Every structure is written in structure tokens, then in C-alpha cells.
Amino acid sequence: MRWVNEHRARWRGVRWLAWVALVCLGSGIGFLALGEAAELRFPPPDFESGYSMPATQYPSARSQGMEWFDIAVLLATLGTATALVYAKRSRTGLAWLSGFSLLYFGFYREGCVCAIGSVQNVALTVFGTGYALPVGVGVFFAAPLLVALFAGRTFCAAVCPHGALQDLLLVRPVKVPRWLESGLGVLPFIYLGAGVTFAATGAAFLICRFDPFVPIFRLSGSLGMLLTGGAFLVLSLFVGRPYCRFLCPYGALLKVASALSRWRVRVTPDVCTQCRLCPSSCPFGIIREPDPGLMRPKEVSMARRGILVALAALPFLVLAGAGVGWVFGGAAARLHPTVALVEDYGDSLARGVPATPTLPERLALDRAERQSKDLLPRAEELRGKFRMGGLWFGVWCGLVVAMKWISLGMVRRRDEYQPDRTACFACARCFSSCPQERIRLGWSPAPDAVTTHPAIAAVHPVPSAKSGGCGCGPGATGGNP
Amino acid sequence: MLPGPSNDDRTSRREFVRNGLRVAGLTGAGVAVGALSHRGAAADTVWQIDPRKCLSCSRCATECVLEQSAVKCVNWFPICGYCDLCTGYFEPQPIGLDTGAENQLCPTSAILRKFIEDPYFEYKIDEDLCIGCAKCIEGCKLFGNGSFHLQVRHDRCLNCNECAIARSCPGDAFYRAPVEKPYYQFTT
Numbered sequence: 001m002r003w004v005n006e007h008r009a010r011w012r013g014v015r016w017l018a019w020v021a022l023v024c025l026g027s028g029i030g031f032l033a034l035g036e037a038a039e040l041r042f043p044p045p046d047f048e049s050g051y052s053m054p055a056t057q058y059p060s061a062r063s064q065g066m067e068w069f070d071i072a073v074l075l076a077t078l079g080t081a082t083a084l085v086y087a088k089r090s091r092t093g094l095a096w097l098s099g100f101s102l103l104y105f106g107f108y109r110e111g112c113v114c115a116i117g118s119v120q121n122v123a124l125t126v127f128g129t130g131y132a133l134p135v136g137v138g139v140f141f142a143a144p145l146l147v148a149l150f151a152g153r154t155f156c157a158a159v160c161p162h163g164a165l166q167d168l169l170l171v172r173p174v175k176v177p178r179w180l181e182s183g184l185g186v187l188p189f190i191y192l193g194a195g196v197t198f199a200a201t202g203a204a205f206l207i208c209r210f211d212p213f214v215p216i217f218r219l220s221g222s223l224g225m226l227l228t229g230g231a232f233l234v235l236s237l238f239v240g241r242p243y244c245r246f247l248c249p250y251g252a253l254l255k256v257a258s259a260l261s262r263w264r265v266r267v268t269p270d271v272c273t274q275c276r277l278c279p280s281s282c283p284f285g286i287i288r289e290p291d292p293g294l295m296r297p298k299e300v301s302m303a304r305r306g307i308l309v310a311l312a313a314l315p316f317l318v319l320a321g322a323g324v325g326w327v328f329g330g331a332a333a334r335l336h337p338t339v340a341l342v343e344d345y346g347d348s349l350a351r352g353v354p355a356t357p358t359l360p361e362r363l364a365l366d367r368a369e370r371q372s373k374d375l376l377p378r379a380e381e382l383r384g385k386f387r388m389g390g391l392w393f394g395v396w397c398g399l400v401v402a403m404k405w406i407s408l409g410m411v412r413r414r415d416e417y418q419p420d421r422t423a424c425f426a427c428a429r430c431f432s433s434c435p436q437e438r439i440r441l442g443w444s445p446a447p448d449a450v451t452t453h454p455a456i457a458a459v460h461p462v463p464s465a466k467s468g469g470c471g472c473g474p475g476a477t478g479g480n481p
Numbered sequence: 482m483l484p485g486p487s488n489d490d491r492t493s494r495r496e497f498v499r500n501g502l503r504v505a506g507l508t509g510a511g512v513a514v515g516a517l518s519h520r521g522a523a524a525d526t527v528w529q530i531d532p533r534k535c536l537s538c539s540r541c542a543t544e545c546v547l548e549q550s551a552v553k554c555v556n557w558f559p560i561c562g563y564c565d566l567c568t569g570y571f572e573p574q575p576i577g578l579d580t581g582a583e584n585q586l587c588p589t590s591a592i593l594r595k596f597i598e599d600p601y602f603e604y605k606i607d608e609d610l611c612i613g614c615a616k617c618i619e620g621c622k623l624f625g626n627g628s629f630h631l632q633v634r635h636d637r638c639l640n641c642n643e644c645a646i647a648r649s650c651p652g653d654a655f656y657r658a659p660v661e662k663p664y665y666q667f668t669t
């Protein structure tokens with residue numbers, strides 16, 4: 001940057017040259033051309049040699065048609081993934097589809113447009129002013145959520161390039177302790193709140209900026225983010241989908257949507273014989289064992305008391321969150337470039353002697369000086385926005401913690417081994433661990449004894465006649481016999 | 482496991498609530514899509530630089546998320562002075578007014594100087610070489626007509642949600658241009 005300063009100083013030495021040129025031209029040709037080119041120092045020449053000016057090239061942006069193509073690919077992959085999970089029950093198919101999604105949405109589209117980041121665009125459209133949501137981004141936001149309302153997280157299974165990358169890398173899954181899994185499960189919701197808050201205040205697209213995989217898709221980025229991405233890749237060799245489980249803000253939305261899903265992924269295509277083979281097949285450790293949902297009176301009262309305490313604590317958690325958010329919101333305003341500039345400008349005024357900033361910084365301070373009348377009120381307005389944003393973020397965090405607390409006391413009734421539907425990525429790994437599935441696929445002989453065993457017949461009075469079915473019918477949802 | 486109708490009742494109640502919430506979710510999504518499409522009637526946007534605000538700080542060369550910046554220098558020929566002593570092309574106090582590397586300002590020799598007719602020279606940018614450092618623009622703006630200017634080239638730009646250069650631009654020169662008019666147009 002010193003270079004430009006020197007450059008400026010050295011040219012000042014020959015500035016008179018320019019003045020001479022100016023005066024000559026001004027008195028000569030300039031008089032004639034004064035009307036049309038008054039602001040140009042050197043009027044464009046009239047060529048006599050028949051020279052024609054080259055046209056300035058304007059390479060066009062990616063066409064709108066391609067945006068529709070992206071949407072079509074998204075819908076097609078979503079549909080295929082759902083069919084592969086429910087109708088074909090094919091892990092191999094999903095792996096191939098993951099590979100395709102990774103290549104198309106990941107390395108070809110370079111991780112943009114993606115459902116995870118679209119949350120912020122929606123937030124900016126809803127809370128911001130003057131930002132129009134592009135159609136493609138809207139579809140990327142809505143389509144996977146709508147599918148999750150009916151079929152669970154099939155988007156995660158093989159459409160999301162982030163998930164696909166981690167999933168395909170998973171070679172030696174390590175079991176994460178249940179308490180840690182449960183505790184870290186709060187993070188996506190907090191991250192979602194932070195992402196929405198920052199987007200809504202127009203300060204930053206946090207989720208995009210700190211995305212660990214996009215720099216890998218682009219094969220370029222800041223050193224810090226590339227290293228973070230590398231660390232996530234190494235981690236996902238041993239911990240299944242670390243980003244999806246413990247950070248992904250869109251995953252938080254999908255969790256909520258899939259809690260309401262019409263159909264659910266079932267391990268067995270038929271009836272669960274409770275053979276206990278499937279839980280270890282899930283690298284994410286989310287296959288839950290059958291639970292009659294019956295507790296001893298003492299346990300019931302303990303669980304009730306836990307929920308009551310959590311409910312009583314809820315207002316306090318929310319209030320505490322709001323207070324903390326309000327206090328830190330003002331400080332976080334510095335993350336907005338305008339606020340940061342105004343604060344730096346204030347510092348430089350207070351210090352008097354500037355602390356040798358680099359050229360861009362000095363240029364920015366000069367601009368702050370020139371535009372201080374506009375910038376100061378704007379920064380104040382932004383700080384107000386941040387305090388409100390911080391407050392709502394705090395409220396959100398309080399709610400998330402309270403909900404987690406309440407959910408700890410809830411009991412789910414399960415009649416068979418089944419994946420926790422909010423956490424299941426529908427990766428289809430568990431299917432082939434089920435002896436019933438192996439029979440369906442013809443990998444094992446089908447002894448009639450299995451389905452007609454008196455014990456099973458007692459639990460499941462209707463012996464299944466649809467062993468080749470998809471297991472996704474309405475009867476499969478509630479797990480009721 | 483509880484036998485009898487109470488068991489069925491419980492399941493169906495849960496299913497009823499779930500159905501209700503699902504319908505609510507769908508309705509909410511429908512309303513949201515309607516509201517957003519009403520609100521976002523405007524078209525898509527792309528990033529662009531306003532040359533009047535550009536301070537030639539050279540951050541465009543380094544801040545872009547791409548290995549080689551999407552921002553390049555462009556010469557707008559209609560206002561170019563075709564000067565022999567081009568202050569965007571030559572080093573301050575050049576040894577000679579020729580294409581010798583020691584005389585050139587551009588660190589990558591991306592500007593091609595071609596004699597047209599006495600005393601005019603054409604200056605063309607080789608975009609493959611240009612790194613968007615704005616050194617030529619600084620020179621052209623200080624003493625020339627300002628025909629050199631930086632542009633976000635849309636064959637390269639990834640159109641990030643949050644442009645990394647825009648974020649650190651000291652002149653606040655980046656703006657979201659409507660996709661139908663992706664380049665800044667000079668009025669001349």
C-alpha cells in the first residue's frame with residue numbers, strides 16, 4: 001500500500017506536465033468540444049485513419065434459465081431420494097445419488113445456491129427492507145421442508161452436498177455418548193437464531209461465511225476456513241456427519257418439520273422381531289429401542305415434576321436471554337461494516353493522531369469524514385436494530401433451552417426398534433441389518449417360522465401379507481399394532 | 482402395553498394433533514410464499530461496482546473468495562483519451578514512453594498498448610492477466626479521463642449472498658444491480 005502513496009507523491013512531481021497538457025488541449029481543441037465533453041480532461045480524439053473503437057465486452061451472468069434448471073435438479077433429486085428410501089429401500093442407490101448431488105450442487109454449483117444459506121435470504125426478505133427473494137432460493141428453502149413434512153429428512157439423505165460429502169467419507173463411526181449428542185443437539189437451533197438475527201439486521205451472512213465445506217467445493221477461500229473445512233472432513237471420517245448433527249441450522253428446521261412427518265423411515269419392511277441387530281448399524285446412534293411408555297408411579301411423578309420445573313423456569317430463561325441479548329447486541333453491532341467504520345472514525349478523532357492505518361482503512365476513514373452526516377445516524381439506527389435483534393436472539397435461546405429441558409421429561413411410546421424421526425437422515429444404512437429386509441431381498445432364506453412364530457403373532461395379530469411392500473403406508477406411522 | 486380402545490384413542494389423538502400441525506405448516510408455507518412473492522416482485526440481482534465511488538484501494542484483488550478475483554479492469558473506450566503519456570499505463574517518471582516492462586505500471590502487464598495514429602494509442606486490457614489491483618485506475622483517475630474502471634465480471638462472479646469484497650470496500654462502491662442491467666453504464 002506504501003506503493004500507492006509513493007505513486008501519488010511521485011506523480012505530484014510531474015503534475016505540472018499534466019497541467020501543461022490540459023492548458024494546451026483546453027485552449028486548442030477543448031474550446032470546440034467544450035459543450036459535450038466538459039468534464040473530460042482529454043477529449044476523445046477524432047481519428048482520421050479509419051480506426052474504429054473496440055466494443056467493451058460484457059460477459060453475461062449465469063442465465064435465468066439455469067436457475068430453473070437448478071430447481072428442476074433439486075426437485076428431481078428430492079423425489080428420487082424419497083423413492084429410494086421408501087420404495088426401493090436402497091442404500092446403494094442413495095450412495096450413488098449422494099455422489100451425484102455432491103458433484104452437481106457441491107463441486108459444479110460450488111455450494112451456491114443451497115438450502116442451508118437460504119434461511120438467511122428468507123430472513124432478509126422478511127425483516128430487511130428492499131431485498132427481493134429470488135425464486136430459486138425460495139424453492140431451495142421450501143421444497144426440502146415440505147418434503148420433510150411428509151417423508152422426513154430425505155433431503156439430508158442424498159440431496160444436500162454438505163451431507164453427502166460427510167456421509168461418503170464416514171468410514172469408522174465412533175459412538176457419541178447419548179448425553180453429549182443430546183446436549184450438542186441444541187447448537188443447531190442457537191446457530192439458526194444467530195444466522196437469522198445477523199441476516200435480519202443486514203450485518204452478515206454468518207452461515208455462508210463460516211460454512212466449512214463451501215471453500216472445499218470452490219477449492220479456494222481464506223486459510224482459516226479451509227483449515228476448518230479440512231478439520232470437519234477428518235472429523236467426519238470418525239464421527240458421522242458432525243456438521244449436520246451439531247451445527248446445521250437448516251437441519252434444525254428439518255428436525256421440526258420431520259417431527260410432524262406423515263410417514264417415517266422404518267428399519268424393518270415387515271414386522272420388528274426385536275432382534276436388536278439394527279441399533280449398531282446406525283452410525284449416528286439414533287435407533288431407539290422399544291419402550292412401552294409405561295412407568296412406575298414414582299418415575300411418572302419425577303418426569304412430571306421435571307416438566308413442571310422446566311415450565312416454571314421458562315419465563316426466567318427467556319427473560320435472562322433477552323437481557324443478555326440486549327446487552328451484547330449493542331456490542332455485536334460492530335460486526336456490521338458501517339458501524340465498525342463509524343466506531344473506527346470516532347476512535348481516530350479521539351486519538352487525534354491516526355495510528356498509521358493501511359491505505360484502504362485510511363480511505364475508509366476519509367469517506368467516514370466526508371459522509372459523517374449520513375453515517376452517524378445510520379450507525380445509531382443499526383445499533384438500535386442490533387439491540388432488538390440481540391434481545392430476540394436471547395429470547396430464542398431461552399426458549400430453545402427450555403424446550404430441550406421439557407423434552408427430557410417426555411416419554412415416547414415405541415413398539416419396535418425405530419429411528420428417532422427428527423434425527424434420522426434417512427441414509428438407509430440400517431435396512432440391510434434387519435433379517436426381515438434380508439429375507440425380502442432374498443439374501444436369506446425365508447423360514448415361514450419367522451412370521452408365524454406364536455410370540456410374534458401375539459404382538460402383531462395380522463401376519464403381514466405385504467412383505468414386499470414399502471413399509472411406508474399410513475399403518476406404519478404410529479407404530480401401533 | 483395397554484390393551485383395548487384407550488390405546489387406539491391415544492394414538493389417534495397424537496396422529497390428529499400431528500395432522501393438524503402438518504396442515505398448519507402447509508398453510509403457513511402457502512401464506513409465506515404468497516406474501517414473499519408479493520413482496521419480492523423485483524428481479525434477481527448481481528453485484529457490481531460504481532466507478533464513481535471506487536477508491537482504487539486494491540482490495541478487489543485480494544478479498545474475493547475466488548483464487549483469481551472476479552473483478553477486472555475494463556477500459557470504456559468512448560471516454561478514453563488515447564493519450565501517448567497514459568498515466569494508467571506508465572510508471573511515474575517512466576524511462577521511455579514505450580512498452581518496456583520497466584515503464585509499465587501494471588504488475589502483470591495486462592494492458593496492451595497499440596499505436597493507432599499520431600499521437601494516439603489504444604489501451605486494451607487482457608482480462609486473463611488482469612488481477613483487479615486498480616493501480617492503472619488510480620493513475621487514470623488522477624490525471625486522465627477515468628476510462629479505466631473496475632467491473633465485476635459476471636462470467637467469473639459467483640454472486641455470493643454476501644460479497645466478501647463489498648464487505649471490506651472502503652468506498653462502499655458495491656451495489657446490487659438488477660440482473661437485466663448487470664454492468665454499470667457510463668452516461669457519456
